[in-house]
Every structure is written in C-alpha cells, then in structure tokens.
Amino acid sequence: MPWGTFLKIGEQIMSRFPQGWETFFEEEIKKDYFQQLWKTVQHEYYTTTVYPPGKDVFAVFKLVRPEDVKIVLLGQDPYHGKNQANGIAFSTASAITPRSLANMFKELKSDLDIDHPSNDLSGWVAQGVFLLNTILTVREHQPLSHQELGWETFVLNVLNFLNSNNKVILYCAFGNQAMKMYSKINGIKSENILRYGHPSPFSYDKYFKGTRPFSQINSWLEFHDLTPINWAQ
Structure with missing residues (x-):
C-alpha cells in the first residue's frame, strides 16, 4: 500500500516519510501490528474527534533526524482538549499552559532561571530532545483512550532503533510509566x-520540585562531549 494512501486521515495525507527516518518507517509499516493499528486509528479519525490533527501525529519525527537525537523524554499520551496537542510530548499549540508543562516551566525557572517564551517545545526537539509520547493519538476528552492499540509497540521499536544506531543517548524518565518503557x-x-x-500536579511537590533535571541533563551531555541544550529556545 502506498505511504500516502496508508497514512490518509480524512483530507490529510503525509506524502513522504520524515527525513532521516525512511529506513525505520519503511520497515515498520510492513508489520502486521502497525497495519492493524493504523486501520483502527483511521477509523477513529473518521468516526470521532481525535487529537492531534492527522498531519501532526508524527510531527516530532519531522523536527529531528534520528542521528541527531541526544535525549529521549517520554510523555504519556497527547493532550485531549481542542487545539492543544501538536504531536510533541508536553508541548502544546494552545496559549493556555497545561498543568504538567507549567510545572516543568516552574522547575526550569528555579533550576536555570529561564522563562520559556511559549508552550511550543519544538525548539528543544530541534536541538535533539526527542519529546515522544508513548501513545500518539487520543479521543477528545478521553485520556488513554488509545492505549493498547499498538502505539506502545511502535514507540518501543522507535526506542530500540535509536538505541542501536546512536552511540550516545540519554533517556530521561519523568515518572514511572516512562521508566517502564525504558526498561x-x-x-x-x-x-x-x-x-x-512526574511534573503533574499530583506528584510535583513531592517528586519533581527541586530535582533540577534541566541542568543535570546538560551536565550529562557535557560529560559526554555533546552540546548542552539551550532550554530558552
């Protein structure tokens, strides 16, 4: 099945693989689990409201080539409100800052005295911070509604691909779910x-506040002779 036909969601078509990821996607879309996953996801887009917009499902892959990924930071699933999810974990197209992202920004300010200019984290991704959700789609107002459709298998295959091809890569776990995937x-x-x-309101004060992840990530990168992240971008 041609890629454009296979990836069609409503009127939105991805006409080519994300640059640099061709080898991975060419192999992945041939697998039975992925074909069943995409059949289900397409049906969901046709019959209900699903986020992110179809054109943004693989947005994070379009922003960084696999060999340029230095850090993996996993989220759970996309924001499930209108005009929020943009295909990048923790990031949002909305001017309203989700609570977990607000807590990340609080820690960024405390850690490095940086006020991030927007809720869009594509500037981090472009520097090699791979902000990938464990589940890439979600029904409106139904968190985890696309759990166990096959996205978890896809993401684990992405991580194995990166780990086998990148000489040095840091896996940053915000919470137990990310750690389970990394294991x-x-x-x-x-x-x-x-x-x-996790920076969610339920665990921020006890487990995230004061942990200084952003400076620690940069220290790790510098130790491995990699360029630190400009978190202000």
Missing part, C-alpha cells in the same frame, strides 16, 4: 538513564 529497550545502560518524578 524494555534492548541493551540499555543504566548510566544512560536519569530518573525523576
């Missing part, structure tokens, strides 16, 4: 994982 990666090294609590 499944083939050959992952414990020294390449930084673990923190």
Whole structure:
C-alpha cells in the first residue's frame, strides 16, 4: 500500500516519510501490528474527534533526524482538549499552559532561571530532545483512550532503533510509566538513564520540585562531549 494512501486521515495525507527516518518507517509499516493499528486509528479519525490533527501525529519525527537525537523524554499520551496537542510530548499549540508543562516551566525557572517564551517545545526537539509520547493519538476528552492499540509497540521499536544506531543517548524518565518503557529497550545502560518524578500536579511537590533535571541533563551531555541544550529556545 502506498505511504500516502496508508497514512490518509480524512483530507490529510503525509506524502513522504520524515527525513532521516525512511529506513525505520519503511520497515515498520510492513508489520502486521502497525497495519492493524493504523486501520483502527483511521477509523477513529473518521468516526470521532481525535487529537492531534492527522498531519501532526508524527510531527516530532519531522523536527529531528534520528542521528541527531541526544535525549529521549517520554510523555504519556497527547493532550485531549481542542487545539492543544501538536504531536510533541508536553508541548502544546494552545496559549493556555497545561498543568504538567507549567510545572516543568516552574522547575526550569528555579533550576536555570529561564522563562520559556511559549508552550511550543519544538525548539528543544530541534536541538535533539526527542519529546515522544508513548501513545500518539487520543479521543477528545478521553485520556488513554488509545492505549493498547499498538502505539506502545511502535514507540518501543522507535526506542530500540535509536538505541542501536546512536552511540550516545540519554533517556530521561519523568515518572514511572516512562521508566517502564525504558526498561524494555534492548541493551540499555543504566548510566544512560536519569530518573525523576512526574511534573503533574499530583506528584510535583513531592517528586519533581527541586530535582533540577534541566541542568543535570546538560551536565550529562557535557560529560559526554555533546552540546548542552539551550532550554530558552
């Protein structure tokens, strides 16, 4: 099945693979699980309201080539409100800051005295911070509604692909769900994982506040002779 036909969601078509990810996607879309996943996801877009917009499902892949990924930071699933999800974990197209992102920005201010200029985190991704959700689509107002459709398998395959092709990569876990996913990666090294609590309102004060993840990530990158992230972008 041609890629444009296979990836069609309503009137939106991705006409080509994200640049640099061709090898991965060419193999992945041939797999039975992915074809069943995409059949289900297309049906969801046709019959109900699903986020992010179809053109943005793989947005994070379009912003950074696999060989340029230095850090993986997993989210859970997309924001489930209108005009929020943009295909980048934690990031949003909305001017209203979701609570978890607001808490990340609080910690960024406390850690490095940086006020991030917007809710759009594409500037981080362009520098090699791969902000990927574990589940890439969601029904409106129904968090985790696309859990166990096959996205988790897809994301684990992405992580294995990155881990096998990148010489040095940092896996940053915000919460237990990200850590569970990282534990499944083939050959992952414990020294390449930084673990923190989740920035959600339920765990921010106890497990995330004061942990200084942004400066610690940059220290890790510098130790491995990699350019630190400009978190103000």
